[in-house]
Amino acid sequence: MDCGTCETSSPVQLMTPEVVNVNLSISNKAQEMLSDAFGDDRSMALLVGVLSGGCSGYMYDLQIVEETDQSCQEITVDGFKVLVPNASSHLLDGIEIDYVDRLMGGGFKINNPNAESSCGCGESFS
């Protein structure tokens, strides 16, 4: 197998999407839950990203972070610092971060106007 010379081959050109300035909103219930999670320390940020995978091809990724090595745009929404990776900004513009309070399947939910379909668990979309 000749893969030792692959450094001399050009990688397949990635389809780099346009970086979009993201607008997003956080529902009142989600703000309450984020306030509980953040406490008084507002130096932390909510990272809202997208990973490949899941039943529908993309999965949401929510994390509370101090910093990230991803190239991100930083926005402030209702007093919360939110980081959105530029690479997935085209998939996240216009989303609402909500919180669903129920025993099964509850937790943070993303309402995404860009999603053509979502899987049953709500974590994956296409």
Added chain:
Amino acid sequence: MPLVAYPDAALTIWQGKDALQFIDGLSTNKMVDMMKGQLVQTVFTSSQAKIIDFVTVFHMGEVLAVQCHQSKLQNLLNHVLPRILGQDVTITDVTERNQFAVEYKVKNEHVGTFISVNNVTYGRTESNLNIVIASKENTLQHSGTIAEFDAWRIENLVPWNNHEITIKNHPLAAGLSKFVHPAKGCYIGQEILARMVSRGRQGKNLVRCKNSEVDDKLITTRGEIYSLGIVRAIQ
């Protein structure tokens, strides 16, 4: 052992720390536990659970060598490239640097591994089948014909690219059930395949059948007396 050309094979190199996780998230088999020296076969599926490509992943250590198919490569790339978002994944097509063959009627003890001898890599995909990938500088001595290989496939119920493994079929119908992991996380098409398995309704099956007993248009690999076909019920 007979060695026949595998002209539709392609080879891509996937690099980056997220490459294995990335393939795992988009295909039917469990990939994340792979170790260097192992190979795993998996199916990339569409949202309708149809086959995009059936690939063999060789864990080379620093990189993953993914043997796929030239006739499906563009569709595969169209499927995966938009999903490389922030992940560290780079794909390189090195098909032109390699030649491909299939060695069959072998007796493998260590299925799921590969060895390289003089720049020729033997991927032990089955107990009786190797995928052979060699640098173009090597000479592979072919010792069988495609017709003989097809006859062996019919005898052993082995599905093959562009016969049974097509975009019209889902992996369960194409005889690729063992590459659909029953307990891994979500991937595109997983809900449909899981529903088929849990309800026992996978629709069609790959079968070996007598030519006289099956409709011509259901035959996927034709033999002299027996053929392979994808049918709704064993006929």
